[in-house]
Amino acid sequence: MGKKVTVVGAGFYGSTTAQRLAEYDVFETVVLTDIIEGKPAGLALDLNQSRPIEGFETKVVGVTTGAGGEGYEAIEGSDLVVITAGLPRKPGMSRMDLLEVNAKIVRGVAENVAKYAPNAVVIVVSNPLDEMTALAQAATGFPRHRVLGQAGVLDTARFTHFVADELGVPVRSVKTLTLGSHGDTMVPVPSQCTVDGKPLSDVMPAAKIEEIVTRTRNGGAEVVALLKTGSAYYAPSAAAARMARAIAEDSGEVWPVCAWVDGEYGISGVYLGVLAELGATGVRRVVETPLTDSELAALKEAAEAVRSKQSDVAGL
Ligand code: APR
Numbered sequence: 001m002g003k004k005v006t007v008v009g010a011g012f013y014g015s016t017t018a019q020r021l022a023e024y025d026v027f028e029t030v031v032l033t034d035i036i037e038g039k040p041a042g043l044a045l046d047l048n049q050s051r052p053i054e055g056f057e058t059k060v061v062g063v064t065t066g067a068g069g070e071g072y073e074a075i076e077g078s079d080l081v082v083i084t085a086g087l088p089r090k091p092g093m094s095r096m097d098l099l100e101v102n103a104k105i106v107r108g109v110a111e112n113v114a115k116y117a118p119n120a121v122v123i124v125v126s127n128p129l130d131e132m133t134a135l136a137q138a139a140t141g142f143p144r145h146r147v148l149g150q151a152g153v154l155d156t157a158r159f160t161h162f163v164a165d166e167l168g169v170p171v172r173s174v175k176t177l178t179l180g181s182h183g184d185t186m187v188p189v190p191s192q193c194t195v196d197g198k199p200l201s202d203v204m205p206a207a208k209i210e211e212i213v214t215r216t217r218n219g220g221a222e223v224v225a226l227l228k229t230g231s232a233y234y235a236p237s238a239a240a241a242r243m244a245r246a247i248a249e250d251s252g253e254v255w256p257v258c259a260w261v262d263g264e265y266g267i268s269g270v271y272l273g274v275l276a277e278l279g280a281t282g283v284r285r286v287v288e289t290p291l292t293d294s295e296l297a298a299l300k301e302a303a304e305a306v307r308s309k310q311s312d313v314a315g316l
Contacts, residue, residue, distance in 0.1 A: 004030075004031065005031070005082065007081075013084040013088075014032060017125075035066070037064050063075075069111075075120075083113070083132075084240075098127050099316070121147075121280075122136055123148055129183075134313055156178050163200065173195055179299055180303075254277050254278075256274065258272065266300070
């Protein structure tokens, strides 16, 4: 049997994620769900009609789900579930402003995922990301390695794009890294960044690196301010789909993701942005990377900032 992946939420993030997953042509089925009547079915029909042109065989199935869990039978047997349900930001909002409303949505979705796809690996992308990942794990009751969040792949891609653009080099010659939270305590890690294998600090002045680090930290808000009606989805969906593919293919690739940290970096008991090896079981292991003293201090600060907020979501 081929692999089955479900994307919950057929808004901008969910529909573009479903498209990318289908176009990879490695899944047998992509299920796309939403609470809006007809929308997921319409998008699925449209995506399926692109198959002869794009040349993929994956079938997309669109399903409207009800408040009582109606329709969720369609996700049965999913190897993976990507949760994109929830409101996006408007200009001037922080991701934390979405906490209460998205907590209710993500909890409801997670409970249905636990019921209908009890063996799935869950990738959470709804914001605020670190809190929603912790909440989804609590609400599903899944082992922590089977619930992870998407943030670092996106934040790192933004960082890489800015560096490549500034230097006028191909994105493939740039390697960057961000750890920490998907928010104010994001920890860009310049000491691990390279351009054609050379340290970033050798090819870019410190002030420019700092400017790019700040722009990366505000990367989502910059797009929200321009769009005015929602948040980014092309780069975010590329990130989520890539993680889903690594897990579906049991690839062992190492990506920065929001994962449960249990002793690594001297930090325990919190979902945090770290490097992790991905495979069929979700997070195979957290991979520690060398950090400078100030980067490690910033990572510990990020862990404490999200720890208290993650314990708060248990009551939402
Ligand atoms: N089950 C399924 N879908 C839901 C539910 C639910 N319980 N509640 C809301 N949705 C759907 C909405 O109907 C909408 O179609 O989630 C979709 C969200 O889509 P958009 O408003 O377009 O938002 P999007 O840009 O996709 O962002 C989704 O990702 O990046 C984060 O902050 C962002 O939390 C937001 C999420």
